[in-house]
Amino acid sequence: MPGRLGHACDTATVAAPEHDRISLSVTAAARRARSRSIGPVQQRSRGPRRPGLSLGRVLGVPLRVDASMLLLTVVVTVLYAALARRQLDLGPLGGYLVGFGFVVSLLGSVLLHELGHALTARRYGIGVRGITLELLGGYTEMDRDAPTPRIELLISLAGPAVSAVLGAGAVAATLALPAGTLGHQLAFQLAVSNVVVAIFNSLPGLPLDGGRALRAAVWALTRDRHRGTEVAGWVGRAVALGTLALVVVLTMRRALAPLALPLLLLVALTLWRGAGQSIRLARIGRRLHLVDLARLARPLLPVPTGTPLAEAQRRRDEAATPHAALGVIDSAGRTVAVVDPARAAAVPPERRPWVAVDEVARDLSAVPALPVGADGERVLETVRTHPGAQYVVTAGEDVVGVLHIADLAQLLEPKRKTNT
Template sequence: MIESARSIVAVESRPRAPRRPRRRTGLTVGRVFGVPLHLNLSMLLLTLLVTVTYAEFARERLGLSPLGGYLIGLGFVVSLLGSVLLHELGHALTARRYGIGVRGITLELLGGYTEMDRDAPNPRVELLVALAGPAVSALLGGIAVAATLAIPDHTLAHQLALQLALSNVIVAVFNMLPGLPLDGGRALRAVLWRLTRDRHRATEVAGWVGRAVAVGTAGLVVLLTVQRVLVPLALPLMLLVAVTLWRGAGQSIRYARISRRVPLVDLGRLARPVFAVPTGTPLAEAQRRHAAQGPPGSAVLVVDGAGRPVALVDPAAADAVPVDRRPWLGVDAVARPLAALPTLPLGLDGERLMAAVQAHPGARYVVTAGEDVVGVLHIADLAQVLEPTRKMNR
């Protein structure tokens, strides 16, 4: 479902499958080859950390002034982010080449990710999209290695070329580790998908391998820090990379299990029935009628004088009204207009239902058949079908 290494030379990349829209916490800075580019606010922490760390290193190696060291550190951050951006463009442009829409590229604390409109249609496209990013990083690393060998030692240009070579090579190698959410995990999933003809099983297996990679990464980072190969300042950030890998692998496993159950979704069976009351009915009377005559679990629908549905009672708002006020408060006061609620046509299958819910997140959905309201879908009921072993708040 979803997938960057780091110290001062490590960055992660994770192409993401489509998911529920979310409010961004960063800035949209423009477009690159038509792909929207976003900067997450966590980039400020990365910029500060890498600038300070590399500035100290550059001053010691090159005898620069404090200001010169910080300027060089900042320049290295810009170069590093440029490398990450090119890595993500490899994913994005390859995906677009095969008809997969790209919503945008986001650069954040742990590198970057490419958000796509949908999954790859087959294992071959999945493999090509997954390998495109590491291929770009490997190419950049090769160019930087050649530049490092050609530039005299103990110079500023040599140090910058060396760090860019190391960062791009590490990004390419680290991302090719065979576990989700890394690019190598997506490549592994593509191979398993081709062999088993079961994308969901392939995703779940690659996710468990990704968890093993996360544990191995954490152990290796601690070992290298104890042996003073990594500076202590890099330890928290590298452990954060390992935690992010673990969480991403878990999300991939969960995504596979949910996706496997999507064909079981039947909107007609999931939708709760409705019980109609006329507009202006006192809340207490509406609740009395509903309790006496309404089907179990049904929602209270408010209809106008012609019998047309106009609103849906909000159970939480109704329960919040003191009992002694309910005879004097109209049911309309605790109802939401139907126009303000997302609607779902009754004939949707599981795939289209999931797409509609992701596009319009909500707690309840009005289910319609033509102009008639035939039921209400509670998102908790849908979640229970998709994840029957998970506890839900109803």
């Protein structure tokens, strides 16, 4: 498994209720990153959701363990137990205990790798939301992206540097301990794991740490972060194909344990998907300047509370604004709710004269709001932290329109098919 820096694979899934599920990459676009690592160590930004079991804090950084770690624990314990029994002449129970001990040591290496990213980011004023250990290693979630290529480079290489130091220490311990002992075997395996992770994770392709370093270099040379992301993303796809080719060769030579094959295939798939998401991120980032809520938001057609849905839709059609959003207003003329298009469409046409707009509307307090002057980065950040199908656009205390997630997706990814 490789080590990756999480913000290299930054993505957010923007899901509209029951429709318009749209994936939007959010690294440079949304000012939040997440560092990820693949391998016995490795480095995705979603909303405020925090997956996994909380284990408290390490050096002030929240630590969580994803449920997928259970699978990794079982696989590595079983594989290493068989090796330990052969090398150390242990019984079944002893082999599994040694295997589990190796897993604990391995997770400690992953944690230190991620702390390298986290503490370096904090050193340069970038907040760290937490570290999560998962099936393919772990990731560090940060508040925002690095502001300069130099800081990006330092953060991305901090994790592999820690793994390299751990590997060197384990190599020294391996040479110092008597061969054939438990300590020698554990030190040897930790040396191999950390050295392999340091090398693999330094390969110059996103979403690996080395990919972030390549992005930083291209960014510095071209003054274009998006170009750096795209270049590193395409190189990342080449790394994924190379990993897949290696898996095929090792399988043909019967050099892979049966349990290791699906895990390595998952690594290759994760690299391919992460690289593709990075390429999309770059393309989205180049179009963020086009986000203008004054033009992008759909106009609001106000209808009094209690108005039948059929009547509200008739008024919209007569006003020649078929794409206008329906806003429910109270007796004082204040907008109090917005009709949910999905809920309205679910009402059979024959029932719409008897269903009030209030029954298919969402209270204004439950709909995320965006100021009409918000730029593209702020819009994406709101979409990422508050996934939904609609966002009210405001000017002061007034609602001036409604942003549909499908319209935003069409603007940022015009070649990508979405539901409207």
